[in-house]
Amino acid sequence: MIVEREMAVSGPQTLFDKIWKSHLVDEQEDGTCLIYIDRQLIHEITSAQAFDGLRQSGRKARRPEANLCVPDHNVPTTPGRGGTEEIEDDESRIQLEVLENNAAEFGLPYISINDERQGIVHVIGPEQGFTQPGVTLVCGDSHTATHGAFGALAFGVGTSEVEHVLATQTLIQRPAKNMRITVNGSLPRGCTAKDLVLAIIGKIGTAGGTGHVIEYAGPAIEELSMEGRMTVCNMTIEAGARAGLVAPDEKTFEYLKGRPQCPKGGQWEAALERWNQLPSDNGAKYDTEVKLDVSEIVPQVTWGTSPEDEIGISGNVPDPADVTDANRRSAMERSLEYMNLKPGTKMTDIEVDKVFIGSCTNSRIEDMRAAAEIAKGRSVAPTVYAMVVPGSGLVKMQAEEEGLDKIFTEAGFHWREPGCSMCLAMNGDMLLPGERSASTSNRNFEGRQGPGGRTHLVSPMMAAAAAITGHLTDVRDFLK
Amino acid sequence: MDKFTKLTAVAAPLPIVNCDTDKIIPARFLKTLTRTGLGKNLFDPLRFDPKTGEENPDFVLNKPAYRNAEILVAGHNFGCGSSREHAPWALLDYGIRCVISTDFADIFYNNSSKNGILLIKVTPGELEKLMDGAERGANATMTVDLENQEITNSDGKKIKFEVDPFKKHCLLNGLDDIGLTLQKENSISSYEEKQKASEPWLYA
Numbered sequence: 001m002i003v004e005r006e007m008a009v010s011g012p013q014t015l016f017d018k019i020w021k022s023h024l025v026d027e028q029e030d031g032t033c034l035i036y037i038d039r040q041l042i043h044e045i046t047s048a049q050a051f052d053g054l055r056q057s058g059r060k061a062r063r064p065e066a067n068l069c070v071p072d073h074n075v076p077t078t079p080g081r082g083g084t085e086e087i088e089d090d091e092s093r094i095q096l097e098v099l100e101n102n103a104a105e106f107g108l109p110y111i112s113i114n115d116e117r118q119g120i121v122h123v124i125g126p127e128q129g130f131t132q133p134g135v136t137l138v139c140g141d142s143h144t145a146t147h148g149a150f151g152a153l154a155f156g157v158g159t160s161e162v163e164h165v166l167a168t169q170t171l172i173q174r175p176a177k178n179m180r181i182t183v184n185g186s187l188p189r190g191c192t193a194k195d196l197v198l199a200i201i202g203k204i205g206t207a208g209g210t211g212h213v214i215e216y217a218g219p220a221i222e223e224l225s226m227e228g229r230m231t232v233c234n235m236t237i238e239a240g241a242r243a244g245l246v247a248p249d250e251k252t253f254e255y256l257k258g259r260p261q262c263p264k265g266g267q268w269e270a271a272l273e274r275w276n277q278l279p280s281d282n283g284a285k286y287d288t289e290v291k292l293d294v295s296e297i298v299p300q301v302t303w304g305t306s307p308e309d310e311i312g313i314s315g316n317v318p319d320p321a322d323v324t325d326a327n328r329r330s331a332m333e334r335s336l337e338y339m340n341l342k343p344g345t346k347m348t349d350i351e352v353d354k355v356f357i358g359s360c361t362n363s364r365i366e367d368m369r370a371a372a373e374i375a376k377g378r379s380v381a382p383t384v385y386a387m388v389v390p391g392s393g394l395v396k397m398q399a400e401e402e403g404l405d406k407i408f409t410e411a412g413f414h415w416r417e418p419g420c421s422m423c424l425a426m427n428g429d430m431l432l433p434g435e436r437s438a439s440t441s442n443r444n445f446e447g448r449q450g451p452g453g454r455t456h457l458v459s460p461m462m463a464a465a466a467a468i469t470g471h472l473t474d475v476r477d478f479l480k
Numbered sequence: 481m482d483k484f485t486k487l488t489a490v491a492a493p494l495p496i497v498n499c500d501t502d503k504i505i506p507a508r509f510l511k512t513l514t515r516t517g518l519g520k521n522l523f524d525p526l527r528f529d530p531k532t533g534e535e536n537p538d539f540v541l542n543k544p545a546y547r548n549a550e551i552l553v554a555g556h557n558f559g560c561g562s563s564r565e566h567a568p569w570a571l572l573d574y575g576i577r578c579v580i581s582t583d584f585a586d587i588f589y590n591n592s593s594k595n596g597i598l599l600i601k602v603t604p605g606e607l608e609k610l611m612d613g614a615e616r617g618a619n620a621t622m623t624v625d626l627e628n629q630e631i632t633n634s635d636g637k638k639i640k641f642e643v644d645p646f647k648k649h650c651l652l653n654g655l656d657d658i659g660l661t662l663q664k665e666n667s668i669s670s671y672e673e674k675q676k677a678s679e680p681w682l683y684a
Contacts, residue, residue, distance in 0.1 A: 025671045026664050032646040034664060036671050038682055046564060048513040059658070066682075074511065091511035098513055135682070142563040142587060156563035158591035159515075160657070168661045170668060172646075206498055207557040207583060240560065242586050263681030271681055306498050327556065331497045424507040424562075433530045445502040445561060451530035 012281035014178045015245050016213045019153040019278070023136050025170055035173050037165045038135040039152075041121040042069040042108070044099040045426070046140030050163035051102040062169045064107040068130050071096045072120045074426050075113050077389050077416035083114050092427065106166070119392020119418040122146040122234065122360035126226070127394055129259025133248040133275040138165060143360045143442065145236040149229035150256070151248035151278050153213070156237065177287040179212040179241065180280075183220040185295030190476035192370065193228030194362060194440065194459035196220065197235040198300035202310040203292060209241025212288060215280065216246050220294050226255040227366035234361045235442050238307040247279035299475055301347055302444045302457040304335035309444070311347060313462070313474045319343035338446050339454050340434075347472050350456070353435040355386035355467035356449070357413075357460050359423035362440035363391030365398050367460040371440075372404040374464035374478050380412035381470030387414040387429065389421040413467065425450045438466035481596040483654035487577055488623040489550030491634070492540045493614035499554060500561035501588065505570040507562075518566055519573030541574075545617035551624065553607070553614040554581040559588025568592040578624050580631070582607050593647045594657065598626060600641045609633060626652060 013021075026034040047069075054060070061067065074092045075081070084100065087093035096113070103110035111118050117128065122143055125131040133151040138144060140162045147154035161171055181200060187193075201208075214236050221229065229246045236244030246252075253272060256262050263271040298312035309332075311318065320332040320343065336343065341350070357363075357371050368390060380386045388408050390396040396418055399405055405415045422429040423441035431437055431453025440463050441448075444455040456472060465473040496503075502525075509521040526539050535542045541549060552558075552571075558581040559567060568591045571579070579592070580600045592599050602610065613634035614620045623632040626648060631639045650657065661668075676683050 026667045028646065030645045032644075034661060034667070036668070036675070045510050049515050049565075052513075053658075057658070073507075095511055095513065132682075140563055140565075142561065144563075156587055158563055158565035158568075158587060158594065160565060160591065160594040164658050164661065167658050168668060169672075170661055170664075172657055172661065174644075206560060207585075210557070210583060210586060237561075237587075240557070240585060261684075263684070267681045267684075271679070274679065306500075327497050334496075424502075426507045426510065443500075443502065443561060445500045447506050447525040447530070448502050451506070451508075451525065 012283040014280045014284040014286065015151060015215055015247055015278055016153065016176070016178055019134055019136065020175055031174055033173050033175065034170050035136060036170055037138055038066065039130060039137040040067045040162070040165050041125055041137070041139035042067055042162065043073055043121050043141065044071045044095045045073045046159050047102065047162055048095065048098050049159045050166060051106065053163040054106070054166060059167045061106040061108060061166045065109065066169065067108045068125070068128070069099060069103040069108050070111040070118055070121055070124060071099055071113055073420045073424065075419040076427055077419045077421045077429055079415070079417060081113070081417050084112065089428065116393040116397065119395065120360045120363065120420055123363060123391030123395065126150065126230065127259070127392060129256055129262035132256065132262065133252060134278050138171065142237040143234050145242065145244045146230050146234040146360055148233040148236065148244040149226060149246050150252055151245060151275070153243055153245070155242040176213040176242065177211055179209060179214045179288040179290065180286040181214055181216050181290045182218040183216065183292060183294055184218050185220055185293040186223060187220060187294055188297065190299050190461065190479055191294070191297055192459045192461065193224050193231040195297060195300040196294050197232045198302070198307070198310045198457065199294060199297050200292065201235065201239045201307050204239055204290060206238060206306050206308040207240040209236065209239040212241045213243045213245060214239065214241045216244060221246055222249070225366055226251055227364040230364065231361055235307065238442060248275050299459065299462050301462065301472055303339065303341060303347065304332065305338055305444055305446050306335070307442070307444060307457060309335060313347055313472065315347055317341045317343050317345040317347065348474060349471060351436070351471045352384060352438045352456070352466050354431060354437040355384055355463050356422040356437055356439040356441060357387070357463050358389030358391065358421050359441035360391065361442045362460050363389060363395065365395050367440065368395065368399045368404050371460040371464040372407045374461050374468070374475060375411040375413060376407050378411055378468045380467045383470050384467050386412065386467035387416055387422065389416045390418050392418050422449055424448060438463045438472060481594065481654050481656070484577060484596050484598045484626055484651040486623065486625045486627070487550060488621060490546060490548055490618060491551035491553050491614040491620050491622045492546040492549035493611050494540060494552050494554045495611055497555040498557045498560055501559060501564055501567045502561055504559065504567040505564065510564060510566050515569045516573055518570035519575070522570040522574045548575070550575050550577050551622055552576055552579045553610045554579055556582045558584050560585040563587045565591045568595045568597050572597060580607070580610055593651060596651065596654065598624065598651060600624070600631065602639065602641060606639050610639070
């Protein structure tokens with residue numbers, strides 16, 4: 001977007017300002033900047049046309065080792081799925097083969113679906129230490145904001161920009177505005193990072209962050225684990241902002257130390273020294289400030305077809321007639337018609353057909369543990385199909401070491417191989433027309449989980465609870 | 481990419497707020513390996529019945545007057561959601577070269593301009609007038625003049641608009657970003673030398 005903004009030249013700087021300035025390669029008179037990109041993650045859906053573009057113009061990848069390729073969106077999650085050659089769907093198999101061939105042709109590191117490190121790009125980047133504080137990181141995927149949890153400036157780009165980064169290791173950008181969201185209080189029992197970020201989106205709206213980079217700060221953010229911070233940053237795009245950031249701290253360094261691609265030995269100390277300079281300076285200026293307190297929130301659930309359509313689980317489906325803004329009212333009416341919901345219905349009376357625990361928002365080990373805590377010793381309702389899709393092979397292995405897979409399968413959940421799965425329903429894991437899900441993913445758009453499918457976004461604990469009762473459920477009832 | 485200079489065409493009204501990229505082109509159509517051929521699936525959830533696959537006669541682009549629309553007048557926050565460039569590719573493949581709204585999602589905005597699609601941001605009052613203009617069916621012809629940054633509504637009234645000067649330059653001339661950036665090769669190389677010295681672990 002056209003953002004006219006003067007960045008402070010001296011004086012206190014924000015985390016975003018610091019990363020931006022340290023990556024500035026060139027600045028034109030009209031304010032258009034060329035910024036250096038340190039890292040790029042590449043998956044099969046948004047890259048084929050970029051590699052084609054390079055081939056057509058006879059260009060090479062400038063720094064192959066600055067990229068990491070992995071298939072995730074389109075991979076089967078069927079247990080014992082085998083290799084690429086065993087994928088039945090022709091289009092899917094070809095798309096994976098094309099990625100594999102492109103990676104080989106241009107010399108880019110590639111993780112295949114047989115590799116235990118395979119998983120969703122936004123899960124494996126941090127796992128491999130590919131994601132680091134202070135770097136610029138992009139991917140042809142809007143949920144790239146996830147990596148901001150490490151204090152990296154990370155954002156989604158289109159395929160033309162994927163090609164641009166491959167060819168030049170830079171992007172043409174204008175600086176974003178700074179927004180700080182300060183989250184006070186402490187999350188109550190039954191509420192998680194997912195509930196926190198849904199509450200934020202409900203407050204600022206799905207276009208509330210457009211043109212901004214959002215820095216999340218305050219005690220409730222500091223208290224979150226790295227997994228929780230990733231969940232919050234992941235959904236930043238659902239508030240319209242391309243990137244979310246959390247200042248790196250001891251938790252960040254603890255998570256990263258010893259990861260395969262992180263600096264080692266003396267370089268680790270040098271990196272720490274640099275990373276410790278990153279947090280925003282006292283007195284840094286933000287274009288927009290938002291504050292909220294989460295100590296009183298209840299578990300969140302969406303009722304409509306935009307992530308901003310959220311409400312506490314103890315609430316009722318809202319009535320468009322109560323809304324004065326005509327645009328908002330007609331959007332609500334359309335949402336409710338699509339969702340087949342009547343105003344005033346208790347949220348906990350809404351029955352679900354499928355439950356999906358997974359996606360780049362909620363498929364890390366902490367999410368698996370939270371869902372298993374609810375599933376333990378209980379059974380999935382006979383009317384429900386419930387699937388758990390770990391975010392990576394490493395998450396899956398860790399969960400199996402802890403016996404979580406047994407807890408899930410004994411309760412009647414299906415334990416799957418890693419991938420994006422039913423979050424966007426490209427790989428055959430999907431809702432049928434009219435089916436309704438409780439899903440730990442990030443988007444409840446019309447048709448997102450399958451044509452005519454209806455999605456309610458929730459946390460992993462809430463999803464597990466809905467699987468057991470067969471309807472949207474206040475997970476706090478299970479925690480008494 | 482094709483140049484965008486001046487366009488006179490039918491404008492279709494699409495007053496949906498937060499029209500997301502899953503509505504513009506659902507994920508199941510992203511298995512393609514090319515940039516073309518996506519027009520037939522543009523707005524699939526709105527254009528076709530999810531159960532029967534038949535055309536929904538109420539959807540604007542299915543109405544005879546709007547089948548050849550090249551301009552969309554859309555509700556607030558058009559293009560939110562995923563980063564898929566398939567969204568502008570689908571618009572372009574269908575024949576849409578210009579979208580007018582009160583706001584666009586950031587990634588969609590960037591992706592569109594890289595494909596020769598002009599996105600124009602107007603005020604809510606102006607959008608209302610243009611939406612009215614677009615409601616006139618086959619008579620809803622508008623003219624978009626990028627050089628002069630001016631829309632001529634179907635009633636002949638003119639509305640000025642703002643555009644990022646660099647994007648305007650690229651659109652008017654159909655310029656390839658990568659070619660422009662590679663002219664700055666020396667700056668990129670010297671940046672890398674400096675970074676290699678200060679953060680060698682990024683080059684391990």
